[in-house]
Each structure stands twice: as structure tokens, then as C-alpha cells.
Amino acid sequence: MAIVKAGGKAIVEGFRPVDGSPMITFAPPFFVFESPIRPRAHVNPQPRRWSRLDWQAIPVGVLLVAWLATGGGVAVGQEISADQPVIRSVAVGLGGWIKVGKWAPVRVVVSGGKTGNPVRLVLATADPAERTAAFVAPPVDVPAGELRQLFGWFQPGRLGGDLGVSIQVKGVRVDHWPVSMHTLPERPFSWRMRIGGTEVSRGVDRIDIPVRPGQKVVFVNSDPQAAHGVVISGELPAGAMRASAGESGRLVDPCRPTDAGATSPVVVEYEVTERLKQPVAFHGLATGWALSGRFVPADSKSVAAGVADERIEIAFEGRPVVLSQSESLWLAWGGAAGMDITGRERNADQPVQEARRAIPLSGTAQRLHRIHDLDAVDAIVIAAGDRYEITEADSQVMSDWVASGGHLVISVGAQRASWLKSPMAEWVPVRAAADRQMSDSDLRGLEPLAVGSQRIPFQGRVRGTVLELSDGRTSVPSLTGPLVGVSAYGFGRVTMLSVDIDRDPLVRWSALPRLIERLVEGAEPADSVIGGDGAGSSRTRRGGALSHSGISDLKTQLHGVQDEFEQVSRLEIWQVLVLVIAVLLLVGPVDFLFVRHVLKRPRATWVTLPLMILVMTLMAVWVGDAANGRDVLVNQLDIVDVDTVTGRIGGRTWATIYSADSRRFRVEAQSADWSDDPAPAGPGGEDREVVWSGVPEESFGGMHRDGRRALAEPDYRVATGVSESMIDDLPVAVWSTRTMSASWRTRIESPVTGSLESTGVGQLSGELRHGLPGTLDDWLIAHGNRVFLARSVGGKRRSWKTGTSMRLGTSGIRIESLKGYLNRTTTRKVVRKHGFGSDVLSVPGRYDPRSRNPADWIEILTFHQAAGGTGYTGLENRDLAELDLSNLLTLNRAVLLGRLVAASTEGTVAGTELVINGEPVSATGSRRVTYVRVVLKVNSRQLRPRQMFLDLDQEASQ
Numbered sequence: 001m002a003i004v005k006a007g008g009k010a011i012v013e014g015f016r017p018v019d020g021s022p023m024i025t026f027a028p029p030f031f032v033f034e035s036p037i038r039p040r041a042h043v044n045p046q047p048r049r050w051s052r053l054d055w056q057a058i059p060v061g062v063l064l065v066a067w068l069a070t071g072g073g074v075a076v077g078q079e080i081s082a083d084q085p086v087i088r089s090v091a092v093g094l095g096g097w098i099k100v101g102k103w104a105p106v107r108v109v110v111s112g113g114k115t116g117n118p119v120r121l122v123l124a125t126a127d128p129a130e131r132t133a134a135f136v137a138p139p140v141d142v143p144a145g146e147l148r149q150l151f152g153w154f155q156p157g158r159l160g161g162d163l164g165v166s167i168q169v170k171g172v173r174v175d176h177w178p179v180s181m182h183t184l185p186e187r188p189f190s191w192r193m194r195i196g197g198t199e200v201s202r203g204v205d206r207i208d209i210p211v212r213p214g215q216k217v218v219f220v221n222s223d224p225q226a227a228h229g230v231v232i233s234g235e236l237p238a239g240a241m242r243a244s245a246g247e248s249g250r251l252v253d254p255c256r257p258t259d260a261g262a263t264s265p266v267v268v269e270y271e272v273t274e275r276l277k278q279p280v281a282f283h284g285l286a287t288g289w290a291l292s293g294r295f296v297p298a299d300s301k302s303v304a305a306g307v308a309d310e311r312i313e314i315a316f317e318g319r320p321v322v323l324s325q326s327e328s329l330w331l332a333w334g335g336a337a338g339m340d341i342t343g344r345e346r347n348a349d350q351p352v353q354e355a356r357r358a359i360p361l362s363g364t365a366q367r368l369h370r371i372h373d374l375d376a377v378d379a380i381v382i383a384a385g386d387r388y389e390i391t392e393a394d395s396q397v398m399s400d401w402v403a404s405g406g407h408l409v410i411s412v413g414a415q416r417a418s419w420l421k422s423p424m425a426e427w428v429p430v431r432a433a434a435d436r437q438m439s440d441s442d443l444r445g446l447e448p449l450a451v452g453s454q455r456i457p458f459q460g461r462v463r464g465t466v467l468e469l470s471d472g473r474t475s476v477p478s479l480t481g482p483l484v485g486v487s488a489y490g491f492g493r494v495t496m497l498s499v500d501i502d503r504d505p506l507v508r509w510s511a512l513p514r515l516i517e518r519l520v521e522g523a524e525p526a527d528s529v530i531g532g533d534g535a536g537s538s539r540t541r542r543g544g545a546l547s548h549s550g551i552s553d554l555k556t557q558l559h560g561v562q563d564e565f566e567q568v569s570r571l572e573i574w575q576v577l578v579l580v581i582a583v584l585l586l587v588g589p590v591d592f593l594f595v596r597h598v599l600k601r602p603r604a605t606w607v608t609l610p611l612m613i614l615v616m617t618l619m620a621v622w623v624g625d626a627a628n629g630r631d632v633l634v635n636q637l638d639i640v641d642v643d644t645v646t647g648r649i650g651g652r653t654w655a656t657i658y659s660a661d662s663r664r665f666r667v668e669a670q671s672a673d674w675s676d677d678p679a680p681a682g683p684g685g686e687d688r689e690v691v692w693s694g695v696p697e698e699s700f701g702g703m704h705r706d707g708r709r710a711l712a713e714p715d716y717r718v719a720t721g722v723s724e725s726m727i728d729d730l731p732v733a734v735w736s737t738r739t740m741s742a743s744w745r746t747r748i749e750s751p752v753t754g755s756l757e758s759t760g761v762g763q764l765s766g767e768l769r770h771g772l773p774g775t776l777d778d779w780l781i782a783h784g785n786r787v788f789l790a791r792s793v794g795g796k797r798r799s800w801k802t803g804t805s806m807r808l809g810t811s812g813i814r815i816e817s818l819k820g821y822l823n824r825t826t827t828r829k830v831v832r833k834h835g836f837g838s839d840v841l842s843v844p845g846r847y848d849p850r851s852r853n854p855a856d857w858i859e860i861l862t863f864h865q866a867a868g869g870t871g872y873t874g875l876e877n878r879d880l881a882e883l884d885l886s887n888l889l890t891l892n893r894a895v896l897l898g899r900l901v902a903a904s905t906e907g908t909v910a911g912t913e914l915v916i917n918g919e920p921v922s923a924t925g926s927r928r929v930t931y932v933r934v935v936l937k938v939n940s941r942q943l944r945p946r947q948m949f950l951d952l953d954q955e956a957s958q
Contacts, residue, residue: 083113084174085142090165092179092320094331095226095359096188099323099376100156100703101694101879105369108150108177110167112142117169121150124164125181126708127157128694128701129738131731134714138721153372153720155691159183159322161707181320181707188321189223189284191291196310207293208279209312211272216244216311217295220264223318227251227360229285230268240276241295245269251285251362264315270295284316285360291316323357323376324704325553325696325878330520331377332358334385336411337507339516362386368397371404371687371745378881379520382410383502387418395423400687403490403648404745405882409519413500414463429487430496433468437461438499442478443506449476449484449518450511458505465498471892471937484519488891490643491650491882491935495519522887551849554861555879556695562635562656562739564852566927569627586612628735633658634921637854638911638930639883640672640900644750645937652883653742653912654693655921659732664716668726668915669742688744689725691718696879742912756808756894756938762786764894764938765809772900772932776800778855779898780821781808782863783938784889787818800898818889820844822859822867847873855899858931862897863889888935896934 088109098104106123118139127133137152154163163179182188192202193209201207211217221228229251236242246252246268253265276297284291323329332339339358359377361367362385368374380398382388402408412419412432419425419432440458447456464483467474472487486495497519499506506512551557571579587609595604639652651671659665669690694703716729732738754768764783770776777799781788790798790806791814800806807813817825824845829838851857860867864877865886877884885895900911911930914921921928 083115084169085110085112085117085119085167087165087167087175087177088147089224090177090179091224092163092181093188094361094373094377096223096318096320097323097329097357097359097376098156098181098320099325099327099329100159101325101696103153103155103372103375103689104320105373106152106154106163106165108152108165108167110142110148110150112144112146112148114144116141116143118142119148119150120168121152122164122166122168122173123152123154124166124711124714125154125156126161126711127155127692128703129157129692130708131715132712133157133692134717136717136719136721138724151369153370154718156181156322156707157692157694157703158705158707159324159703161322162709162711163320164711179320180709181322183322183706184324184327186319186321189226189228189291189316189318192222192315192317194313194315204291207291207314208296209293209314210298211241211276211295211312212298213272213274215272216269217272217314218269218311219246219267219314220316221252221267222264222315226318227253228267228316230282231285233281233283236270237276237278237280240274241270241272241280243268244271249285251360253365267316322707326876328357328378329376330358331374331380332360332383333380333390334362334383334388335360335502336381336383336385336516337502337512339381339513362389366391366393368394371397371400372689373397374401374406377401377406379407379409381501381516381520382408382424384411384413384415384418384500385502387415388422388424390422390424392423395427398424399427399489400745402492402494403643403646404492404650405490406492407495407520408489408492409495409497409516411497411499411501412465413498414503415500416465427489428494428496429470429472429489430485430494431468432465432496432498434466436464436466436480436498438464438478438480440505442480442483443499445476445478445483446506446515447511450515451518454509454511456505456509462499462505467496467498471940473890473892486522486891488645488888488893488935490646490648491641491885491888493887493891495522550699552876553696553879554857554864554873554875554877555693556697557849557851557857557875558637558654558880559656559693559695559739560850561852561854561857562637562654563737565633565635565658567629567631567633568658571627583616586616624735628660630660632660632663632916634914634916634926636911636914636921636926636928638928639858640911640930640932642748642751642932642934644752644934647747647750648745649748650745651743651912653914654739655742655914656737656739657730657732657916658737660735662734663732665730665732666726666728666917667730667740669744670913670915671744671746672911672913687746688742689720690727690740690742692727693739693741696876742914744912752896752934752936754805754936756783756936757941758783758892758938759941762815764788767805767807768896768936769805770800770802770934772802774802774900774902776898776932777901779896781894781896781936782818782866782889783894785818785866787816787821788813789816789821790814799901818863818866819868822863823847823872844872847875849873849875854929854931859897862886862895862933885933885935892938892940894936894938896932896936898932900930900932902930 088111090109091107092098093104093106106121108121110119119142120139121137123135123137124132125135133154135152135154137150140148140150142148150167156163160181160183163181164176165179166173166176168174187204190202190204191207193200193207209217219228219230229249231249246266248268250268252267272295276295279294279296281294282292330339336358358381374380374397380401398406398408408428410424410428410430416432416435425432439461440456442464443456443458443462447454464480466481467483467485469485469487472485472493474482474485476483481498483498484495485498486493488494501507501512501516506515509515551560591605591608591612595602595608635656635658637654641650641652643649653669655667657665657667667690669688671688695701696703698704715731716727719726719728727740730738730740751772752768752770754766756764756766756768758764761784764781764786778797779790779800788808790800791812792798798812819825820842825842826845827840827842830841831838847860848856860873861877861880861883863886864873864884866889867873870876888895911928
């Protein structure tokens with residue numbers, strides 16, 4: 001059966017048999033439905049009389065035909081009324097890129113019908129369990145005859161697959177737009193060339209356009225996913241070609257028609273006035289190596305030879321591509337170089353083979369609408385571009401994203417005055433204090449940072465910026481001051497480079513891409529200060545835990561922790577094998593010996609064998625019920641993050657539901673009641689969501705598998721609105737589990753007060769007081785390369801009760817190496833074989849990825865890089881990378897981590913409050929663990945010279 005649109009009407013073509021059997025066709029006035037009925041084959045065909053059953057079938061058939069004629073049965077075949085809204089365009093992802101298991105934005109342009117109606121956007125796709133989830137957005141009023149842009153968000157559960165985009169009015173679907181999502185090595189952009197309206201070629205790279213005098217070559221953006229532009233390599237030949245419309249080197253917004261007959265926006269139009277003497281190279285501004293070509297003179301054999309007056313159209317097209325979580329995706333704002341997206345770093349004759357996945361954005365039009373838009377982005381790189389043009393709304397979204405754990409890299413050089421006028425300068429913690437002139441020797445410090453031997457092609461002086469930091473760290477010193485400054489902002493960080501990366505001389509430096517990578521990774525990796533193995537070493541020597549456990553990511557271990565239910569005692573695999581062998585022995589040799597030698601009646605096996613099978617079946621059912629239980633169980637793990645500097649608080653929850661029967665659940669999440677505060681988290685107030693949780697694996701149930709192309713009807717719904725975030729009709733099979741993830745963000749007054757000071761590496765003093773609604777158990781404070789813990793009393797660390805103070809530097813606090821604590825390093829004395837004395841031998845422990853202890857997992861998640869990264873754990877941290885706070889430990893920040901035990905006051909919830917089927921989760925039969933992570937500011941009292949270099953002449957004059 002197929003659905004086609006013709007003249008604005010949807011028609012069901014019906015089922016068409018492949019064997020040529022006759023069809024019965026019903027033809028109501030609004031659709032055609034064909035159903036194959038195969039005639040009976042009689043060996044001796046004889047005329048037959050009407051039976052009683054045939055007479056009874058007549059009224060049934062009449063009723064069926066009347067019912068179908070009224071349109072009551074086949075909803076999908078109903079005509080879409082002209083009065084209803086219609087989808088005009090669909091844009092998926094940022095620049096067409098999506099990452100599996102991460103939120104992806106969808107922008108849909110809808111035209112209203114004859115009457116205005118509230119329109120709801122619904123996005124349907126497959127989750128990791130191959131269930132179809134419908135992500136439902138809040139309704140938006142669409143006035144009659146006008147265009148409105150609807151915004152929705154979804155999470156792809158697989159690599160690729162289909163996405164169903166539909167709009168609903170009063171719960172009824174009125175229009176549907178299927179979108180096919182692809183995977184690597186596909187790219188989210190391509191080109192198509194038409195000459196005189198006839199398509200002649202298409203592809204992703206290397207296009208030669210034969211042109212003749214009098215022709216016009218027009219580049220248009222037919223891609224609804226991303227902005228595009230064209231850059232001429234060099235200059236247009238004088239007198240042979242000229243730009244008659246548009247502009248080279250300018251990004252043009254995605255295709256968003258303003259009315260039903262609109263055309264694609266023009267990027268640039270060239271007019272050929274004379275015959276070209278040599279080819280003219282060009283390349284795409286936003287596509288990197290995926291689009292490059294040349295204008296070549298047409299000969300008599302070329303396609304354009306006989307159509308000299310015809311228009312040549314080059315259309316940019318796009319399709320969404322889903323990346324795995326192991327792939328990096330950056331956002332380049334303002335034409336930042338170093339990512340193969342600008343004209344100066346692009347050579348059309350030698351395309352870059354290594355694709356740098358960066359999304360170019362710029363301009364004053366609003367690009368971002370919610371923090372979900374940046375969920376798949378690993379880092380944002382901003383250059384001056386068009387004088388740091390950005391809207392207030394985009395700046396606020398970036399601020400929320402960085403404060404939630406993102407990393408922002410900014411270059412501020414010659415355009416410092418424009419930067420100070422940007423709304424981002426109001427919240428970025430690194431300040432551009434003054435202008436300065438830098439020589440080529442000042443820039444030499446960037447060369448070793450890029451880990452290469454290429455010199456910066458520059459001699460002379462260039463304008464830069466003087467960096468000023470209230471806290472954090474600086475690097476790459478020079479005669480005029482440091483070139484790089486890094487400061488913490490919320491749970492993320494901001495890196496500022498004091499020279500432009502989109503202008504000379506860095507834009508012509510071949511090692512600029514590596515410099516950008518180092519700035520994103522960290523100019524001074526935290527392991528160099530913390531004393532751990534760096535990320536590079538962790539990539540080269542991965543632990544053996546991966547090959548033995550089948551677990552490759554910390555998120556996978558989390559699901560194992562959540563699947564551990566004390567009330568459910570599943571049989572081990574060896575126990576199942578023993579039972580299978582026992583059953584085979586009973587129904588085989590034991591039954592034979594019993595009926596043959598004991599009863600001496602072999603025919604009795606017809607009685608004993610069924611009895612054995614019945615007894616074993618009953619025993620299996622009894623054992624299954626006893627082992628799997630009959631209740632609904634919930635394991636909930638909460639992480640509450642508090643930043644005492646910005647007043648932000650956020651919660652992350654993973655809840656695993658176990659059901660003894662096949663049931664459906666309605667799950668809602670609410671923020672901790674002690675965190676309620678009228679201060680909003682952003683433009684939309686408190687931001688929260690509930691969605692499924694998957695694992696970044698290629699095994700069964702993992703997200704790194706191919707998606708499903710044919711989507712079924714939605715199995716459950718996910719509400720993505722701020723005020724109605726929930727999962728409805730979530731199916732859970734018998735004796736199985738489903739894991740969900742919930743998050744929320746808001747602002748509160750800091751529940752932890754006090755001050756901390758540091759006089760050097762490993763030194764921390766001060767007094768803290770917490771007003772959290774409960775007691776902190778197993779707490780620790782990490783700063784730099786040290787960890788501060790309460791001394792044990794009776795084999796257990798002392799708790800920190802609410803409303804009490806704790807002072808560092810006293811006898812009740814012990815100090816250890818942070819890496820040694822995380823690695824469970826043990827030391828022992830070894831007597832020397834030769835000579836006198838002994839040596840101290842430190843032996844790090846081995847991380848067990850199969851551990852089901854939440855305390856071990858949360859400590860490694862919080863300080864994964866400080867523990868040695870993948871080199872120690874053998875696990876990647878791709879899905880939850882923003883929850884690793886290791887980078888903050890060297891930016892004048894300390895992290896307090898502890899397990900929050902809620903007070904006994906009835907109604908007080910320590911972490912996120914889950915409501916399942918309208919009822920709060922019962923404490924009976926559930927495991928609930930809440931951890932609090934508090935980021936504290938550390939005032940540094942280290943003596944720092946005011947001048948980096950001593951002027952001997954100035955000292956002599958004094």
C-alpha cells in the first residue's frame with residue numbers, strides 16, 4: 001500500500017498483487033482501495049446454489065462498503081483538507097549533522113490553512129531497543145494563511161534510519177514528511193548541476209563547469225539543513241567573468257520558502273562576458289573538501305556547447321547524517337579557520353582528505369533556541385568574523401551550554417573593540433583588557449603548542465589583546481604577556497587566544513588545525529598538573545578490561561549498575577547449563593532405567609515422561625516467579641551539581657524500571673523540591689526533560705547499530721516541552737528492564753557557603769558550611785592533584801551533617817594524592833637485595849568495569865581524566881564527557897563530592913522526584929542513591945611577579 005499526494009490530496013493506492021490475481025476495487029469519492037481476492041480452484045467446477053452463509057454475508061458486505069465509503073476505516077487514506085496546515089520545509093540537525101543518543105533540533109516551516117489552529121510537531125524515530133518513539137513538542141498557534149516555524153527535538157537511537165516528521169491538529173495528523181537519515185561515510189551536503197532545466201550531473205566533489213560567453217552560472221542553496229557559500233580561489237579573470245548577484249565568500253541561510261511558489265535563495269550569480277583563457281577554481285564555503293570545482297572554457301563537445309544562452313544552475317543539497325559518539329563535532333562561529341571551512345586555508349586543487357566536522361555559523365539571525373541544539377557539539381570555536389555578530393538569545397544559549405560542561409574557544413585580536421560590544425563579552429570570564437602589538441617572536445610560543453615543526457609565516461608586528469583573568473591559568477608566555485588564558489565558567493571552561501585565527505598570519509599557517517585541536521583539548525592538559533597519564537597515553541594503551549568484560553564506555557557500566565536488583569536473583573549461566581543437563585538426564589537415561597528396570601514396563605514411559613515434563617514445567621514456573629519476583633522495582637541514581645560561583649544547579653537522573661509483567665508506564669520527573677526557586681535557568685525558565693537511555697555499543701541493544709528504515713506506529717510518546725516533559729506509554733516486557741534519563745537545570749542560592757584558599761600546589765585551607773537537606777556521607781574535596789578526606793573512625797569516614805561547619809587543615813582531615821586515591825594505589829616497603837635500606841613500591845589497583853558499586857562509578861566519572869582516563873579504566877567516556885570535572889581542578893576550583901542521605905522529614909526528596917503512573921516512587925523495593933557535586937571557588941594566594949621579565953635599566957635608574 002502506498003500513499004501519494006496529487007493536487008494537494010492524499011490517495012491510498014492500495015495493495016497490488018504480484019501474481020496477477022484479480023482485484024476488487026472500491027471507489028469512494030475520495031480514495032481508491034484495491035484488495036486482492038484469489039478465486040477458489042475447483043477440481044470439478046459445477047454451478048452451485050446460494051448457501052445460508054452466503055445470504056448472511058450480503059448485509060455484512062453492504063455495511064462494510066458503506067463504512068468504507070464514509071471514510072470511517074482507513075484514516076491514512078483520507079484527503080488532507082485545504083483548510084489544514086501544510087509542511088513547507090524540514091531542517092534536521094545543525095548543518096545536517098546529528099549524533100546518536102544526543103538531542104537534535106528540527107525546524108519545520110508550516111503554512112496555516114484557511115482557519116488558524118494550534119499545531120503540534122511530532123517526530124518519530126527508533127530507539128536503541130527498536131521501539132518507535134514519538135517526540136511531541138508543545139502546540140504552537142499558526143494563523144490562517146501565514147507561515148510559522150515550529151521547533152522540535154528528538155534523540156536518534158541508532159545510526160541512520162528514518163525520521164517521521166508530522167504535524168497534528170487536535171490530536172489528528174494532518175501532514176507527514178518522511179526524512180531519511182544517513183551515516184558515515186555519507187556527507188550532509190552534495191551538489192546538483194542543471195543546464196537549461198535539465199540535470200546533467202551530481203556528486204560531492206570535483207565539478208568542472210564548461211562555460212561560454214553570454215551564459216550565467218547561478219549557485220543556489222536548496223539545502224534546508226545548512227547555510228552555504230562559494231569562494232573563488234584567487235580572483236575572477238578581469239573582463240571574462242563578473243558577479244552579477246550575490247557575493248562570494250558569504251554564507252546564505254538554508255532554504256526556507258516564504259510562500260508556496262518560492263525559489264531557492266541565490267548564493268552568488270556569475271555572468272560570463274568573454275571566453276576563459278584558463279580554468280577558474282572555486283570551492284564551497286561551508287562544505288570543506290566535499291565541494292570543489294572549476295569554471296573551464298566550453299568546447300564543441302561539451303554539454304554547454306549548444307546551449308550558450310541557457311542558465312547553468314548549481315544547487316547545494318543536503319541530508320541529515322548521524323554520527324557515532326566517538327566522532328567529534330565542533331561549531332565554528334564567525335569563519336574560524338583551522339577547520340577547512342574558510343577560503344584562505346582551502347586549496348581546490350589539493351582537497352583535504354581528513355574531514356574536520358565543523359558546523360559554520362555566523363550572522364545576526366537567531367540560530368539557537370534551546371540548549372538542546374548544542375547537545376551534540378563537543379566544542380565551540382569563535383573568531384571575529386563579522387565583528388562578533390551574535391544575537392542575545394544565541395549568546396544566552398551558549399552561556400547555558402558552557403555552564404553545563406561545554407568548552408568555548410575564542411580568539412580576540414585586532415577586533416577587541418567589536419568584541420567588547422558583543423553580548424558574549426558580558427559573561428565570558430576571560431577579559432580582553434587592552435590592545436597590544438605583538439612581534440613574530442611573541443607568536444613563536446604557539447609553534448610548540450601545535451606540536452609541529454612548521455614555522456608561522458610572519459615577520460613584523462600584529463595587533464593582539466592583553467588577557468586579564470580573575471582566576472584560572474595562563475599559558476604560552478611572551479614578552480608582552482601570555483597568549484592563552486583559560487578560566488572556569490560553571491561546570492565548563494572558556495579558552496581565549498589573544499590573536500586572531502581568521503586573519504594573517506595564523507590563517508596561512510599550515511599547523512593551525514593542530515593548534516585549534518590543542519586549544520580544544522587544553523593548552524596545558526590537566527594530567528600535566530594533576531600528575532596523571534594524559535589523554536594521549538590513554539588512547540595508545542587501552543586497558544585489558546575492554547576485551548574481558550565487553551564494556552567499552554562508562555555509560556555501559558552505569559547500565560550494569562542500574563540493572564542490579566537485590567530482590568531479583570537471576571540464575572548464572574553455569575546454573576542454567578546444569579539444569580539443562582539435569583533435564584536431559586531425567587527425560588533420557590533416568591526415565592529409561594526407571595520404566596525398564598524398576599517398573600519393568602517400558603510402555604509406562606507414555607505416562608512417566610509427560611508427568612516429568614509437567615513437574616519440571618511447574619518447577620520452572622515456580623523458580624522463575626521466586627527468582628524474578630512479582631513487583632515493580634525501580635533503581636534510581638541521582639547526580640545534583642551545584643556551582644557556588646554562578647548559582648546554577650542541575651540534576652541528572654538514571655532510573656531503571658523492572659517489571660514482572662508486561663506493562664506500560666507513564667514517567668514524569670520533577671526537580672528536587674529543596675531547589676525550587678523563581679530565578680529562571682534561561683530564556684525558557686527551568687529546563688528539564690525525560691527520555692530513554694542507551695549505551696554507545698555495537699552489541700545488542702546498543703546505539704552504534706544501523707537504524708530501522710520502515711517506522712511503525714509509535715510505541716510510546718516523549719513530551720519535549722519544558723512544562724510537560726514526560727514519557728507516556730513506555731512498554732516494559734515481562735521480567736525485563738528499561739532505563740530512562742532525566743535532567744533539569746535552574747538557579748538557586750548556594751547551599752554551601754564559606755571560603756577556600758590555596759598557597760601552592762596541594763595546599764588548601766578554609767571553612768565550609770552546607771545547608772543541604774540531609775547528611776553528606778563518604779564525602780571528599782578534590783583540588784589540583786590532591787584529595788582531602790575525613791579521617792576514618794571505626795573503619796568508616798565521618799559524616800558531615802547539615803547546618804554544621806567543616807574546616808580544612810585540621811587533624812581530622814587527611815590529604816592524599818588524587819590519582820593514587822582514584823587508582824587505589826597501595827605502597828609497601830621492599831628490602832633491597834644489594835646494600836642496605838629499603839625502597840617504597842607503589843602499585844596501582846586495577847579498575848573493574850563490571851563493578852556494581854555506584855560509589856566507585858561516580859568517583860571515576862567525576863575525575864575520569866584525573867584518574868588516567870582510558871589508560872587506567874579501559875573505558876571511554878563519550879556519552880557523559882560533560883560530567884567529567886577534572887579540568888576544573890587546575891582553574892582555581894575545588895570539587896566537593898558526597899553521597900546525600902535525605903533527612904527523615906516526610907516529603908523531602910534528596911534528588912530528582914520521579915512520578916510513575918501518577919504516583920511517587922515508593923521507597924519499598926527501590927534503591928535510591930543521590931550524589932551531590934559542588935564546585936567551589938578557590939582564592940589563590942601564590943606570589944606572582946607583576947612583570948614577567950625584569951628591566952635592568954629600570955632597576956638601575958631607581
